[in-house]
Amino acid sequence: MNEGLDVKGKKIxxxxxxxPQFIKAAAVSRAIRxxxxxxxxxxxxxxxxxxxDIFFSELHIPTPDYNLGIGSGTHGAQxxxxxxxxxxxxxxxxxxAVIVYGDTNSTLxxxxxxxxxxxxxxxxxxxxxxxxxxxxxxxxxxxxxxVSSWLFCPTETAVxxxxxxxxxxxxxxxxxxxxxxxRFFGAQAERYNSGTPLEFLYRPAQMPGRYYLATIHRAENTxxxxxxxxxxxxxxxxxxxxxxxxxxxxxxxxxxxxxxNEFLNILFVQPLGYPLMLHLARGAVKVITDSGGLxxxxxxxxxxxxxxxxxx
Numbered sequence: 001m002n003e004g005l006d007v008k009g010k011k012i013x014x015x016x017x018x019x020p021q022f023i024k025a026a027a028v029s030r031a032i033r034x035x036x037x038x039x040x041x042x043x044x045x046x047x048x049x050x051x052x053d054i055f056f057s058e059l060h061i062p063t064p065d066y067n068l069g070i071g072s073g074t075h076g077a078q079x080x081x082x083x084x085x086x087x088x089x090x091x092x093x094x095x096x097a098v099i100v101y102g103d104t105n106s107t108l109x110x111x112x113x114x115x116x117x118x119x120x121x122x123x124x125x126x127x128x129x130x131x132x133x134x135x136x137x138x139x140x141x142x143x144x145x146x147v148s149s150w151l152f153c154p155t156e157t158a159v160x161x162x163x164x165x166x167x168x169x170x171x172x173x174x175x176x177x178x179x180x181x182x183r184f185f186g187a188q189a190e191r192y193n194s195g196t197p198l199e200f201l202y203r204p205a206q207m208p209g210r211y212y213l214a215t216i217h218r219a220e221n222t223x224x225x226x227x228x229x230x231x232x233x234x235x236x237x238x239x240x241x242x243x244x245x246x247x248x249x250x251x252x253x254x255x256x257x258x259x260x261n262e263f264l265n266i267l268f269v270q271p272l273g274y275p276l277m278l279h280l281a282r283g284a285v286k287v288i289t290d291s292g293g294l295x296x297x298x299x300x301x302x303x304x305x306x307x308x309x310x311x312x
Contacts, residue, residue, distance in 0.1 A: 011037045013095035013119075015086065017045030017070075017106030020178075020293040023274055024101045024124065026059035027180040032099075038062075039093050043082050043106040044069040058273045059185065072249070075105060075136055082109035090117055097122055097149075101177075103141035115147040124177055126151035127158025130311055154178075178293065181274075182300045186282075188275040210240045211267075213277075213284040215291050217247035221308060229257055231308060236265045240285055243267045245277070 012032055016025050025040070032038045042064035056063065068085040070078060086109055090098065098114040099122045100107045107123075114121045126145050130138050145151060145167060153159045154176035162171055214235060221227050228250070235242040244266050246254050254268060272280070278297065281287055287298040287305040292312060298305035 008035050009037075010096040011039065011093065012097050012099060013039045013041060013090060013093060013114075014099045015041045015043065015106060015110035016064075016101065017043035017082075018102075018104045019271075021101040021104065021106065022056065022059060022061060023181045023185075023293070024177045026061050027177050027184060028099070028124065029061060033062075039066075039095060040064045041066045041086070041089055041110075042068065043086070043109070044071055045078070045082075045104060045106045058188075058275060079105045079109050082106060083113055086110055086113040087117070090114060090119060095119060099124060100144060100148075101125060103128070103137040103144070105136075105140065107144050108140040111144040111147050120149035121147060122150040122152065123148040124152045125154055125158075126171070127153040127155075127160075127162045129158075129161045132311060176296065178296050179300055182278065182297055185275050186278050186301075210285050211280075211283075212238060212240055212242045212286050212288055213280045214242050214244045214288040215247065215294055216244070216289070216308060217250050218290040218309060220310065221290055222250050222253055225253065225257060228253055229261075232257060232261070232263060232266060235288075236263060238265060241265050241267055242288070243269065243280060243284075245269050245272050247271065 014025055014029065014032070016022055029038055029040070040062060044067055066089050068082065068089075070081045070085065072078065073081070082105065090113055097120045098110055100110045101124045103125070111121045111123065121144075123144050126141075126148065128141055132138055142165075145162060145165070149170060151162060151167065151171045152174045153162065153171060154174070156173060159171055159173050162168070212235075216222065216228065216231055221231060235244070242265060246268055248271070258268070277294075278301065281294065281298055281303055282301045284303055287294060287303050288308060289295060289298075289305065290308045295305050295307055295312065
C-alpha cells in the first residue's frame with residue numbers, strides 16, 4: 001500500500017466512535033465507496049441514540065459492519081476494551097488500510113491495533129496540537145500521528161507541528177474535512193428555515209427570534225457542580241435565551257443543578273442531529289461552547305463563538 005490510497009479496489013477499514021467522527025466519516029466514506037470496499041467499525045464510544053443512531057440515519061452513513069458496544073468507562077478501561085475488540089475484527093477482516101479520525105480513545109485504540117498488526121494507518125486531522133499533555137486528547141493525537149503511515153493535515157500549522165516532531169514523510173495538506181461536511185449538510189439544514197428559528201424544538205408560541213447556542217461537556221467544565229453552576233448562572237444573565245443541547249455525560253449534573261436552581265433563560269434539549277445543529281449555529285447571535293468541532297463549524301458559518309476553555 002506504499003503507493004497510496006488512490007489505488008482501486010482496496011479494502012479500507014474505517015473506525016469511528018464519537019459524534020464528530022460520524023460527521024467526518026460521512027464526507028469521506030462517500031468518496032471511499034466509489035473506489036474501494038469500506039468496512040465500517042463503530043466502537044460504541046458514543047452509545048446514546050441521540051449521539052449515535054441519529055447521525056447514521058441523518059447523514060446517510062451505511063449501517064456499521066461492526067458495533068463493538070464498548071460504551072463509557074475510564075480512559076484505560078475503555079481504550080483497553082477497544083484494543084481487544086478491534087484486534088479480533090481487524091484480524092478477521094485483514095484490511096489493506098485503517099482510517100482513523102481526530103483524537104478520541106477510539107482513534108488511539110484503532111491506530112495502535114492496526115500498527116501492531118502491521119496494517120497501515122491513515123490519520124485524518126493529523127498534526128493538531130494543544131501542547132497540553134494534561135488533556136487525554138493530546139496524548140491520543142500525538143501517539144496516533146507517530147504510528148500512522150499517512151497523515152492528512154487540515155492546516156499548514158499542523159504540517160509544521162509534525163515536522164517539529166520529525167514526521168515529514170507521507171504528510172499531506174488536504175484542508176479540513178469538517179468544511180466538506182458543513183458545506184454538504186448545510187444545504188440539508190435549509191429545510192428548517194421556515195417559521196421561527198426554534199419553533200421545531202420546543203413551545204412554538206414562546207420561542208424567540210434571537211438566541212445563543214451553547215454546548216458544554218468537557219471535563220474541566222463538568223467535573224463537579226461548581227464550574228458548571230457558574231457557567232449556567234452566566235447563561236441566565238444573557239440578553240437572549242440560551243439553547244443548550246445536553247451531552248449525555250453532562251445530563252446527570254445538569255439535572256442536579258436544575259433541581260436546586262430556577263433556570264428561566266436556558267432551554268435544555270436533547271442532543272440534536274447535525275443538520276439541525278448547523279441551522280441553529282447559523283442563526284445564533286453567538287455560539288458558546290467547549291467543543292472543538294462546534295468552534296470550527298461556527299467559524300465556517302461566520303457566527304461569533306465564545307470558547308469556554310483555558311485553551312483549545
